[in-house]
Amino acid sequence: xxxxxxxxxxxxxxxxxxxxxxxxxxxxxxxxxxxxxxxxxxxxxxxxxxxxxxxxxxxxxxxxxxxxxxxxxxxxxxxxxxxxxxxxxxxxxxxxxxxxxxxxxxxxxxxxxxxxxxxxxxxxxxxxxxxxxxxx
Amino acid sequence: xxxxxxxxxxxxxxxxxxxxxxxxxxxxxxxxxxxxxxxxxxxxxxxxxxxxxxxxxxxxxxxxxxxxxxxxxxxxxxxxxxxxxxxxxxxxxxxxxxxxxxxxxxxxxxxxxxxxxxxxxxxxxxxxxxxxxxxx
Numbered sequence: 001x002x003x004x005x006x007x008x009x010x011x012x013x014x015x016x017x018x019x020x021x022x023x024x025x026x027x028x029x030x031x032x033x034x035x036x037x038x039x040x041x042x043x044x045x046x047x048x049x050x051x052x053x054x055x056x057x058x059x060x061x062x063x064x065x066x067x068x069x070x071x072x073x074x075x076x077x078x079x080x081x082x083x084x085x086x087x088x089x090x091x092x093x094x095x096x097x098x099x100x101x102x103x104x105x106x107x108x109x110x111x112x113x114x115x116x117x118x119x120x121x122x123x124x125x126x127x128x129x130x131x132x133x134x135x136x
Numbered sequence: 137x138x139x140x141x142x143x144x145x146x147x148x149x150x151x152x153x154x155x156x157x158x159x160x161x162x163x164x165x166x167x168x169x170x171x172x173x174x175x176x177x178x179x180x181x182x183x184x185x186x187x188x189x190x191x192x193x194x195x196x197x198x199x200x201x202x203x204x205x206x207x208x209x210x211x212x213x214x215x216x217x218x219x220x221x222x223x224x225x226x227x228x229x230x231x232x233x234x235x236x237x238x239x240x241x242x243x244x245x246x247x248x249x250x251x252x253x254x255x256x257x258x259x260x261x262x263x264x265x266x267x268x269x270x271x272x
Binding site: 020021023024025026027028030031034036037039053055057058059060061063064065067069071072093096097101102103104105106107108109110116119120122123124125126127128129130131132133134135136 | 156157159160161162163164166167170172173175189191193194195196197199200201203205207208229232233237238239240241242243244245246252255256258259260261262263264265266267268269270271272
């Protein structure tokens with residue numbers, strides 16, 4: 001059975017699946033209050049087995065395009081290779097299309113070659129370097 | 137003289153520097169109304185010579201961290217190699233620190249090796265692949 005992907009309806013509901021620290025609770029509230037930012041969970045048999053975040057960034061280029069950015073893709077370690085990541089990313093792509101995004105994008109650690117192949121099978125192209133600078 | 141980096145104060149002021157189409161005007165208004173999304177311009181001698189966009193994405197990971205994302209970095213073709221990109225990116229890094237971001241990130245086309253060296257000099261590391269899927 002494919003897992004169902006959905007936004008967690010409320011903080012109390014989502015927090016049933018685990019413990020949120022104070023910083024996370026504030027972050028959850030901020031994300032819930034932002035129409036361009038959403039955390040999704042994948043559930044299978046009533047259990048959260050995966051999560052990702054989808055953020056929409058409005059830009060001036062290409063006539064004021066919308067860019068969909070995927071962050072924080074995680075599948076529970078006991079649930080890998082069951083197609084959960086595929087279902088989640090197909091959901092993200094469909095949601096990006098529904099919102100009229102020009103493109104959907106993400107970064108994946110250079111060491112995660114199997115993840116790159118996974119994203120390439122979904123149509124992503126590794127056209128860019130993902131450059132990061134940690135500030136603390 | 138180093139260029140001054142600043143958010144364009146209003147749409148009419150910014151549009152003095154060029155013509156915005158309808159889609160861009162709507163996008164500009166949406167960006168101006170979003171406290172997590174800002175377009176900056178670099179001015180030298182009263183002239184816009186560069187621009188970039190800085191978006192802050194609140195996440196649940198790392199205790200509810202904030203991620204600063206740079207997009208749409210452009211320097212006017214007549215003004216390259218004058219340090220304008222450096223001033224803009226130093227401004228972006230300082231703004232990300234001021235907001236308490238855990239990291240600042242961007243993607244750069246794999247063909248732009250000089251740009252990668254530029255970002256590495258600023259402290260960025262090409263730790264990830266930047267994967268994109270165009271939807272139209």
